[in-house]
Structures are given as C-alpha cells and as structure tokens.
Amino acid sequence: MLHTLPVINKSWMPRFAFAPHNVAPRGDTLVVIFLRGAADVLNMVVPHGEDAYYALRPTLGVPHPDESGTKKDERAIDLDGFFGFHPSMSALLDAWTSQQLAIIHACGAPDESRSHFKAMELMERGVDDERGPASGWIGRHLATLNTGNSSPLRAVGMGTRPQRSLSGSVPVSALRSIADFHLGGDQRALQQMRAALNVVYEDDVLGQDTLSIMDTLEQLDPATYQSPFATYPETEFGLALKQTAMLIKAEVGLEVSAIDVGGWDTHFAQGSVTGLMPSLMKDLADGMAAFHADMQQHMKNLTVVTMSEFGRRASENGSLGTDHGHGSMMMVMGGNVDGGKVHGEWPGLQDGQMIGPGDLAVTTDYRDVLSEVLQKRLNNPATDQIFPNYTPIIRNLLR
Amino acid sequence: MISRRDFLKLSALATASAALSSCAPIYRRIAGDLPAVPWTPLDASDFLALNRLTFGPRVEERARFAEIGLQAFIEEQFDYEAIDDFDCDILLRPFKTLSMDAHEIEGVTNQLFDGYDRERPIRELRQATLLRQIYSKRQLYEVMVEFWSDHFNIFIEKEPLFYLKTVDDREVIRKHALGNFRDLVWASAHSPAMLVYLDNHVNEKSHPNENYARELMELHTLSVNGGYTQSDVMELARCLTGWTVKKHFWLGEFTFDNDLHDEGAKNVLGLAIQPNGAALSESKGQSEAEQVIERLVTHPSTAHFIATKLTRRFIADEPPQAIVEKAAQTFLNTNGDIKSVLRVILLDGLPLAQPKYKRPANFIASALRLTNAHTEGALGDYFIRMGQPYFGMPTPDGYPDVSAPWESNLMPRWQFAFELMRNEIDGTKNNLKHLLDVAHLHLRQVQVSTGILQDDVDSLTSLLLGAPLERFERDGLIASVHSADAAPEETLQILAAGILASPAFQWR
Structure with missing residues (x-):
C-alpha cells in the first residue's frame, strides 16, 4: 500500500525470501563489540615484558606491574608474566581468572591503507578488497544458516543505524533504546495510527518488522531493569549491553547483537594511566564485566567478541597521542572459551619486527577468530561464503 | 522589530x-506561511527532479518549475544571491552567534554573571540550518551547503569546536557552496575548525600528527584509492606543521607558526619541496602545503571523486558512470567550477535518477515544508533518534549518502509524523485546515474542503506524495483508521500522519 505511486520504482521494494542450504538449530548468541577509530591495543593489553614498548612510549607507556616508584593501581595488571591489562580494565579480571576471557594479540586484517573508513568497510564486509561481496559478514552468516528463526530481533544493531557488518538479505533491526519503541500518547489516536501504519506498510518487510518489534517491546523497560548480579555503566555502551541482556532473557529470538563503541581515534592527548583513552577502556571493561556477571546463567550459550579496524603506531606522536598503525587485538568472552590466556604469536616491537612506519605486525587474521566462532559456536560451517577467498586457520580458542 | x-x-x-x-x-x-494559490501537479519525473533540487517541493516551487522548466529553474537557483530571502533572514535574526567571530562566540558562552550557556552556538547553528532548509527560497544552494557540510564534515561536539564550527559554516561552506572547489578546499584547510577537528593545530616539527594530512587526501580530494601512499601522508603532514590556531586575544584565528614548521626537504605526490632555509620568509613555509593543495584540487582522482559523490547525491546510490565521467571531465576543464559540474549532472543525470531514501534531516525538513508547518527549529531530539543531528557525525567521512543505512530506523519517523500532525511538538505548529485549502486548490479548484474524506485524502496525497493514491489504496487507508468516537478532524490528522509515515514519503 502506498507503493504503487508513479514516482516510486518497484525495484527498490522487495527483499527476496531466501532459503539457505544449511539448516541447524541456532547456536550461541553472538555479541560483537566494534571499537571504532582504531583502539590503541598496546595500552589495553600492555606488552610489559618488552623493553622496546617503554622506549617507544616514554610518556604514554603504562608502568610495569613491578614498577616500584608508581602506585599499584597505576601500573599494568600482570596477566601471564609478559602481558598485562591497563589498570582501568581491572573489572575484566573476574572473567579472566574464571577462564572465560581470551585475548588474541597482534591480530587484525591484511589491509594496510591505515584509513579508518576503508579498513572498517573491508573488515565489516569480511573481504580483502573492494571486489568482494557488498553484504556484511554477519549478514552473510544470517543468510547462510537457516535456524528457523524469523524474529525481527534475530540480529540487532544497537544504535540508530545498523552496522555495515549486518547488511545482507536478512532484515535486521536497529535499536537505540527499547524505550524509543514505546509510542506514547492518547490511546485511541495510537490505535488509529497503528492501524494506518499496518496498511501503508502492508507489503514492506521492514515496516512489518518494526510493528512487531513495537508489540514485542511494549512490556520491556530498561529504566526499571534490575540485575541482582551487576550494575551496568550509565553510558551508551552500558545501555547497549543491558538491552542485549534484556532481549536474551526475554527470549525474543536474538542471535546477534552488534554494538559500537566510538572515540578510539586518539591522535591527541590520549592519556597514559588516566585521561581520555583510559576512560574509554574503563567503560569497555566495566560494561563487559557487568554483562559477564549478569549473564552468568547464560554464558554456556554466549560468545562476545571485540574488534577494531586496526591498531595504532607503536611509538607515541608529539601530541601525546598515537597515529594510525596496523596490528590490533581481539577479545573473546564466553562459557566455551579457552580463556585466561593470551593467544597468538607475538611479533615484537623492535626494529625489523614491525611493519610500515613502525607498527605492530599481524600474526593472526581476524577471520581466523571469527571463523572459529561461526563454526564451533554458531553452527555455521559456511565460512567460505562468509569470508570469500580466505582459508581460516583454526586456532583452538574455543571448545 | x-x-x-x-x-x-x-x-x-x-x-x-x-x-x-x-x-x-x-x-x-x-x-513563511503560503498564500493559497492554484498550483500545478507535476508529472512523476519532474516531481522527483524537484525533490532533488529542494528539501521537498512547496507548491510555489512546483508552479515555478512548471512555468519555466528544469533548465531555467536550475539557472535561477544557481543565481541564488539574486533570490530575495527576506522571510528566511527575519527568522534567523534572533541567532546572534551566526554572524560572530570565534572569540566573540567563545565570549558569549563564557559570561560568568550572565548565564553560562555553551550549548548556545551549537543550538543556534542547528536551528538555523533547519530553518534555512525549510524557509529559504535558495533551495539548491541549501542542498549544496548540506552536501559540502558532509564532505568537509566537522563534529561540533568535539572540544572546542562549539565556538569554531559556526565560523567554518559561514566562511568555508556557505561562502563557497556554489563557487569553486579549489576555493572550498583552500578555505577549509585554513579553517581553524577543520585544523582543530583533525588535530593539525598540534602538528609540529618535533611531533608530527598526520590526521589532517591523511583526510585531506583521502576524504576531501583524491579519495582512498586516488594514488597516494603512506609516505605521501607523512610528507604532507610535515608540510602542514605549524598550521595552527591562535590563542588568547586572537582566539580561534588561523595562524602559521614558523617555529613549529619542519623546514626539511619533502616530496609529496612527486612534487619536490626544497628546504626552506633561514634566509627565506615565513610565508615560504606556509606555501609548501599550499602548493600541494593546488596540486590536489586539480588532480584527476579528485575530479572523479567529487563527480562521483555529487552524482550519488543528486542521481542515484550507484552513480551512472557515463554521467560521472562527463562531470569529472567538466570539473577538470573548468578548474573545479561547481555550477558547471552540477549543470552536467543535473541536466544529463536527472532523467536517470533512481529513488533515494530520505536521510533523517531531509525527512524532517520535507515534512515541515510540505505541510507548511511553522517551527522555531528546535527539534534536536528527533534528529538524534533518527540518527542525523546536524554536525553530529563524529567521524570525518560525514553521514552516509546511500539509502541502505537509513532504511530500518522507522520508529522515530513514525513518531515524528504522528506528533507533528497532532500538534504535539513544542515550538512547531501545523494548520491542517490551511494545508487542505492549499491542497484542494489543485484537484478541485476550490478553496474550501468539500467535507468528503476521500477528497481530502486525494488532495493530501497529491500534495505530499506528488500524486493521488489508487482508489482502493485510498479507501483501504481510510477504512483502517475508522473510529466511531474520533472527531473527523482527528481522523484527518491520523491520515495525514500515516501518509507522512508511509514508505512513499520516505523516498524522494
């Protein structure tokens, strides 16, 4: 209805029904956290056992765990004798010690453009260059696995626009706040409006989805949600994780939740132990820790992945920040993770070990990590379609 | 006054x-309320064309277009300074920060005894932007202002851009929106807001910062595959050392600080830049990056990139290559004359135009324009929930200009349509009766409603969607909202809201 206007070309309308070959029960709920802007992973999981790190970062370096001249809560928190968490990520120690959190360092994509936009585009599409398919890697996961789940909340992008990684033939939903889906006002007028919307969106998949989300979410309110186990940070990220938890507990068919955390492009005054970047890390760690605690009963069926488009230069720049680099780091959290370990080969930060203008090399392709999650935890063997022209190496990060 | x-x-x-x-x-x-004058329904392709040239065509624009045709309409809009915009100017008068220098704006946000309101310049610029998109008669100019605001995106919420972006909007974007691309890049490169946004104000000889240098090539001129290397980025960053912003008394003014400038030899895109040397004047240091800018703005990659983006904006998400190539050639032939490039894209391209999903700002502006609403422009929360507050994109690539990212966030659009037509938005009022008077003048040539609901819906859809619905669609819509205890006026509000919320109104 309202589509058959002369102005409107029918060709933009249909999203074709799609019947993938693989049929399997749904696996874990996947939560993908994207750190936008190229997170400075060398200050998140600090290679404190590497002298070159401190030489390259005389002001930004995070003090060694044994640095006696510094207060204990201003030093790196040792994880394995070589790497340590930034002190503002201490909330993640519970997940780490319960072996439900794994780190893959020197991890990333082959692209060396050092362009945020190109790197994010390629990574979210899961391709090597522009010639690959235009859909996103999560979109292709949804399209290649029939779980018998037609919920409009099967895949949700937290925010006002769905992430690039979600695009594809399966409709996905963008959700900033559950509360936004409560139409307010005069009851009779609302009923009339809902009836009108139902007619004008009669043959529009997204419109019908939005109407059913409206109905589903009518009973949920993040403002009154209480978890006996956790307090989420009062931030956009905290809200996104809290709502992910609410949707999982409400059993509305959520299979993938994609969450963005922005602000990581720290060229200027990023801060060492305190400041801009540490407050981002604290938000990230506190949020993930709250989710981990809140969802303890569900951890067996949950996998959380963090990623960023690339890393930052090993040496600090003159503005007390860091410029675009290469190798990054991923974290995987869940009940089936080989956790409490830093995985991946460490390439080192000395001359000759780094690439380009002095950047951490990549020794684990991000697609190895995601392929293992897809195959082992999401019951989807079709990683050759999700990451075309790439043969993943399974790194045994998961059971 | x-x-x-x-x-x-x-x-x-x-x-x-x-x-x-x-x-x-x-x-x-x-x-800006319109006198109810007879207006001409346009055919579908003309309605679509006008939807690209304006933020939603009002009846007097449809009448003008029907009278003089596409080509003359474009030329009239190009000559924007000749279009009287008194009505819009009056509405902008209360926004005093629009015409202030950066240090004055900083001053009014920092008066300890007179209310400390640092949101004021941001609020005024955002309100002014919406009011101009709705009420300015220089519609194509405002469309181009929006385009360049995306291309040279600046995130106004980054410190301390709240007092710098207003100046950039006035002196860079609005000044050159229909001028020459070289002048735009030149002004943007010397704009304190841009230098601060992309960290060039701290780009110094001893501590180079390559952020702006990279985006100048990647996003403003050559594009990511336009033929530069990481080495070019670093060398251009060295050329740009010392391009910074004054502090204190001259707060917020551009300056070149030779003491911070790297005087060594450089090579950018094959252009050799010789060492400065102490004997040479300070302006020599500043001229290094300026030489590179001159090269960037005439580069074939830049011509192709700008032609592609403009064609995407005006014609289709997947720009027709023949149009792009002709526009790029025109760009090179005219040394980046924006009107000449646009003329090619609009005259050759509009017949090939494909539907584009309205971005949130376009949806809001077009709903307010086509319903002849009165607004003071304070609609910030709707923009946020739809995902496109003005100058609110944190990353320098600007808001996406293709349909897909915007298509699934329907709920806030529905709420806006509902609340607008029911007059539930503070500071925004709409007169449905007057709107119907305008609408009826087209179909029935009468100035008052016939009182027949079917006629009202036909007129509304002609006005808002460009053509009436098929009869069965119209009757289905009317039947759906039937409610025995609703006043006819309220039912009409819901019908109008339903039309604004419909898929057809989301496309342009």
Missing part, C-alpha cells in the same frame, strides 16, 4: 483565533 519570542506568541495567537486576522499579513510574511 519584533523579537522571536514575540513572534512565537503572536503566531500562536494567530493560529488560535480568527479574531486576530489583522495580524495575519505580518504573520504570514514572517512565518
């Missing part, structure tokens, strides 16, 4: 009471 507050009081009264009809001429004059 009446203040904005007086005006709002006045317009509320004027809307509320016919007894104040003596105020009506002033009210109409300053509020």
Whole structure:
C-alpha cells in the first residue's frame, strides 16, 4: 500500500525470501563489540615484558606491574608474566581468572591503507578488497544458516543505524533504546495510527518488522531493569549491553547483537594511566564485566567478541597521542572459551619486527577468530561464503 | 522589530483565533506561511527532479518549475544571491552567534554573571540550518551547503569546536557552496575548525600528527584509492606543521607558526619541496602545503571523486558512470567550477535518477515544508533518534549518502509524523485546515474542503506524495483508521500522519 505511486520504482521494494542450504538449530548468541577509530591495543593489553614498548612510549607507556616508584593501581595488571591489562580494565579480571576471557594479540586484517573508513568497510564486509561481496559478514552468516528463526530481533544493531557488518538479505533491526519503541500518547489516536501504519506498510518487510518489534517491546523497560548480579555503566555502551541482556532473557529470538563503541581515534592527548583513552577502556571493561556477571546463567550459550579496524603506531606522536598503525587485538568472552590466556604469536616491537612506519605486525587474521566462532559456536560451517577467498586457520580458542 | 519570542506568541495567537486576522499579513510574511494559490501537479519525473533540487517541493516551487522548466529553474537557483530571502533572514535574526567571530562566540558562552550557556552556538547553528532548509527560497544552494557540510564534515561536539564550527559554516561552506572547489578546499584547510577537528593545530616539527594530512587526501580530494601512499601522508603532514590556531586575544584565528614548521626537504605526490632555509620568509613555509593543495584540487582522482559523490547525491546510490565521467571531465576543464559540474549532472543525470531514501534531516525538513508547518527549529531530539543531528557525525567521512543505512530506523519517523500532525511538538505548529485549502486548490479548484474524506485524502496525497493514491489504496487507508468516537478532524490528522509515515514519503 502506498507503493504503487508513479514516482516510486518497484525495484527498490522487495527483499527476496531466501532459503539457505544449511539448516541447524541456532547456536550461541553472538555479541560483537566494534571499537571504532582504531583502539590503541598496546595500552589495553600492555606488552610489559618488552623493553622496546617503554622506549617507544616514554610518556604514554603504562608502568610495569613491578614498577616500584608508581602506585599499584597505576601500573599494568600482570596477566601471564609478559602481558598485562591497563589498570582501568581491572573489572575484566573476574572473567579472566574464571577462564572465560581470551585475548588474541597482534591480530587484525591484511589491509594496510591505515584509513579508518576503508579498513572498517573491508573488515565489516569480511573481504580483502573492494571486489568482494557488498553484504556484511554477519549478514552473510544470517543468510547462510537457516535456524528457523524469523524474529525481527534475530540480529540487532544497537544504535540508530545498523552496522555495515549486518547488511545482507536478512532484515535486521536497529535499536537505540527499547524505550524509543514505546509510542506514547492518547490511546485511541495510537490505535488509529497503528492501524494506518499496518496498511501503508502492508507489503514492506521492514515496516512489518518494526510493528512487531513495537508489540514485542511494549512490556520491556530498561529504566526499571534490575540485575541482582551487576550494575551496568550509565553510558551508551552500558545501555547497549543491558538491552542485549534484556532481549536474551526475554527470549525474543536474538542471535546477534552488534554494538559500537566510538572515540578510539586518539591522535591527541590520549592519556597514559588516566585521561581520555583510559576512560574509554574503563567503560569497555566495566560494561563487559557487568554483562559477564549478569549473564552468568547464560554464558554456556554466549560468545562476545571485540574488534577494531586496526591498531595504532607503536611509538607515541608529539601530541601525546598515537597515529594510525596496523596490528590490533581481539577479545573473546564466553562459557566455551579457552580463556585466561593470551593467544597468538607475538611479533615484537623492535626494529625489523614491525611493519610500515613502525607498527605492530599481524600474526593472526581476524577471520581466523571469527571463523572459529561461526563454526564451533554458531553452527555455521559456511565460512567460505562468509569470508570469500580466505582459508581460516583454526586456532583452538574455543571448545 | 519584533523579537522571536514575540513572534512565537503572536503566531500562536494567530493560529488560535480568527479574531486576530489583522495580524495575519505580518504573520504570514514572517512565518513563511503560503498564500493559497492554484498550483500545478507535476508529472512523476519532474516531481522527483524537484525533490532533488529542494528539501521537498512547496507548491510555489512546483508552479515555478512548471512555468519555466528544469533548465531555467536550475539557472535561477544557481543565481541564488539574486533570490530575495527576506522571510528566511527575519527568522534567523534572533541567532546572534551566526554572524560572530570565534572569540566573540567563545565570549558569549563564557559570561560568568550572565548565564553560562555553551550549548548556545551549537543550538543556534542547528536551528538555523533547519530553518534555512525549510524557509529559504535558495533551495539548491541549501542542498549544496548540506552536501559540502558532509564532505568537509566537522563534529561540533568535539572540544572546542562549539565556538569554531559556526565560523567554518559561514566562511568555508556557505561562502563557497556554489563557487569553486579549489576555493572550498583552500578555505577549509585554513579553517581553524577543520585544523582543530583533525588535530593539525598540534602538528609540529618535533611531533608530527598526520590526521589532517591523511583526510585531506583521502576524504576531501583524491579519495582512498586516488594514488597516494603512506609516505605521501607523512610528507604532507610535515608540510602542514605549524598550521595552527591562535590563542588568547586572537582566539580561534588561523595562524602559521614558523617555529613549529619542519623546514626539511619533502616530496609529496612527486612534487619536490626544497628546504626552506633561514634566509627565506615565513610565508615560504606556509606555501609548501599550499602548493600541494593546488596540486590536489586539480588532480584527476579528485575530479572523479567529487563527480562521483555529487552524482550519488543528486542521481542515484550507484552513480551512472557515463554521467560521472562527463562531470569529472567538466570539473577538470573548468578548474573545479561547481555550477558547471552540477549543470552536467543535473541536466544529463536527472532523467536517470533512481529513488533515494530520505536521510533523517531531509525527512524532517520535507515534512515541515510540505505541510507548511511553522517551527522555531528546535527539534534536536528527533534528529538524534533518527540518527542525523546536524554536525553530529563524529567521524570525518560525514553521514552516509546511500539509502541502505537509513532504511530500518522507522520508529522515530513514525513518531515524528504522528506528533507533528497532532500538534504535539513544542515550538512547531501545523494548520491542517490551511494545508487542505492549499491542497484542494489543485484537484478541485476550490478553496474550501468539500467535507468528503476521500477528497481530502486525494488532495493530501497529491500534495505530499506528488500524486493521488489508487482508489482502493485510498479507501483501504481510510477504512483502517475508522473510529466511531474520533472527531473527523482527528481522523484527518491520523491520515495525514500515516501518509507522512508511509514508505512513499520516505523516498524522494
């Protein structure tokens, strides 16, 4: 209805029904956290056992765990004798010690453009260059696995626009706040409006989805949600994780939740132990820790992945920040993770070990990590379609 | 002169009471309300073309277009300074920060005894932007202002851009929006807001920062595959050392600080830049990056990139390559004359135009334009929930200009349509009866409603969607909202809201 206007070309309308070959029960709920802007992973999981790190970062370096001249809560928190968490990520120690959190360092994509936009585009599409398919890697996961789940909340992008990684033939939903889906006002007028919307969106998949989300979410309110186990940070990220938890507990068919955390492009005054970047890390760690605690009963069926488009230069720049680099780091959290370990080969930060203008090399392709999650935890063997022209190496990060 | 507050009081009264009809001429004059004049329905392709040239075509624009045709309409819009925009200027008068220098704006946000309001310049710039998109008669110019605001995106919420972006908007974007691309890049590169946004103000000899240098090539000129290397980025960053912003008394003004400039030899894109040397003047240091800018703005990659983006904006998400190539050639032939490039894209391209999903700002502006609403422009929360507050994109690539990212966030659009037509938005008022008078003049040539709901819906859809619905669609819509205890006026509000919320109104 309202589509058959002369102005409107029918060709933009249909999203074709799609019947993938693989049929399997749904696996874990996947939560993908994207750190936008190229997170400075060398200050998140600090290679404190590497002298070159401190030489390259005389002001930004995070003090060694044994640095006696510094207060204990201003030093790196040792994880394995070589790497340590930034002190503002201490909330993640519970997940780490319960072996439900794994780190893959020197991890990333082959692209060396050092362009945020190109790197994010390629990574979210899961391709090597522009010639690959235009859909996103999560979109292709949804399209290649029939779980018998037609919920409009099967895949949700937290925010006002769905992430690039979600695009594809399966409709996905963008959700900033559950509360936004409560139409307010005069009851009779609302009923009339809902009836009108139902007619004008009669043959529009997204419109019908939005109407059913409206109905589903009518009973949920993040403002009154209480978890006996956790307090989420009062931030956009905290809200996104809290709502992910609410949707999982409400059993509305959520299979993938994609969450963005922005602000990581720290060229200027990023801060060492305190400041801009540490407050981002604290938000990230506190949020993930709250989710981990809140969802303890569900951890067996949950996998959380963090990623960023690339890393930052090993040496600090003159503005007390860091410029675009290469190798990054991923974290995987869940009940089936080989956790409490830093995985991946460490390439080192000395001359000759780094690439380009002095950047951490990549020794684990991000697609190895995601392929293992897809195959082992999401019951989807079709990683050759999700990451075309790439043969993943399974790194045994998961059971 | 009446203040904005007086005006709002006045317009509320004027809307509320016919007894104040003596105020009506002033009210109409300053509020942009339209006299109900007969207007011409356009065919589908002309309606689509006008939807690209404006933020939603009002009836007088449809009438003008029908009278003089596409080519003359474009030329008339190109000559924007000749278009009287008094009505819009009046509405902008209360926004004093629009014409201030950076240090003045910083001053008014920092008066300890007179209220400390650092949101004011941001709020005024955002409101002014919406009011211009709705009420300015220089529609194509405003469309281009929006385009360049995306291309040279600046995130106004980054410190301390709240007092710098207003100046960039005025002196860079608005000054050159229909001028020459070289002048735009030149002005942007010397714009304190841009230098601060992309960290060049701290790009110094001893501590180079390559952020702006990279985006100048990647996003503003050559594009990511335009033929530069990481080494070019670093060398251009060295050329740009010392390009910074004054502090204290001259707060917020561009300056070149030779003491911070790297005087060594450089090579950018094959252009050798010789060492400065102490004997040479300071301006020599500044001229290094300026030489590179001159090269960037005439580079074939830049011509192709700008032609592609403009064609994407005006014609289709997947720009037709023949149009792009012709536009790029025109760009090179005319040394980046924006009107010449646009002329090619619009005249050759519009017949090939494909539907584009309205971005949130375009949806809001077009709903307010086509319903002849009166607004003071304070609609920030709707923009946020739809995902496109003005100058609110944190990353320098600007808001996406293709349909897909915007298509699934329907809920806030529905709420806006619902609340707009039911007059539930503070500071925004809409007169459905007047709207119907305008709409009826087209189909029935009468100035009052026939009182028949079918006629009202036909007229509304002709006005808002460009053509009436098929009869079965119209009757289905009317049947759906039938409610025995709703007043006819309320039912009409819901019908209008349903049309604004419909898929057809989301596309342009």
